[in-house]
Amino acid sequence: MKAIISCEKLCKSYPLGQSRIDVLKGADLSVQDGEFVVIVGASGSGKSTLLHILGALDKPDSGKVFFSEEQISRYSGRKLDSYRNQNIGFVFQFYHLIEELNVMENILIPAMAGCSAIRWAAKSSSAKNRGRQLAERLGLSERLKHRPSQLSGGERQRAAIGRALINNPRVLLADEPTGNLDWHTGTEILDILKDFHKNGQTILLVTHDERIASMADRVVAIQDGAIV
Structure with a gap:
């Protein structure tokens, strides 16, 4: 089976005062189409990078x-923008919803990205239909007109998942998606991700919480910037 996304010998460092800190030190990883892979590691191990x-x-x-x-x-540059927008969905620990927009508008952001007024007019109906379908699956049908400040933490993360999936991405990347939630709410979010995975969604999730590992097809550990 061929990998949908992979990397070889990744190295990354960042400046720290007069020196640099090595975050990734030759990381290798391969994720198959349809897999649910969890990367576990301590804070600062390089998993988010x-x-x-x-x-x-x-x-x-x-x-x-x-x-x-x-x-x-x-x-x-244009193809890289398309890669991020069409093939990758992102879910973050702190949601990154736009406070001025309601739930439906936040979900639709990736579908609208890069569209001219004419192109959006042609695709808006199908995009909104998918947005409503996602909202229903995520339990947000009654919250579409609400703004993020009117939502609970779990509802915000559900809206963020809807936004990540609006364009039918090949791969969903989730960076500590339960890190800002209590355990019960976090478990609900993980159950939602598992449900999408059962329907064929490839998911790569990073966490420092090893209890999440039991929910994955495969668990990968990262330590001191390398896959171990």
Whole structure:
């Protein structure tokens, strides 16, 4: 089976005062289409940096990232934008919803990204239909007109999942999606992700909570910037 997303020998460092701190030190990872993979590791181990590089939110100092066996560093700027928008969905610990927009508007953001007024007019009906379908699956049908400040933490994360999935991405990248939630609410969010996975969604999730590991097809540990 071919990998949908993978990396080889990723290295990444960041400046720290007069020196640099090495965050990734030759990380290798391969995720198959349809897998639910959990990466576990302590805070500062490099797991979030790895996820951001795989999603092209950050660039490695060295090493390669592949999507469907194509090296994404060779993509043009426009193709890289399309890769992030069409093939990757992101879920973050702190939701990153836009407070001025309601739930439905937040969910639709990736569908609207890069669209001219004419193009959006042509696709808005189908996008809104999918948004409503996602909201129903996420238990948000009665909250579509609400703004993030009117939602609970669990509802905010459900809206963020809807936003991540609106474009039918090939891969969902989840960065500590339960880290800002109590255990009961976090378990509900994980059950939602598992439900989408059962329907074929590829998921790569990073966490410091090893209790989540039992929910995955495969668990990968990262320690001191390397997969161990």
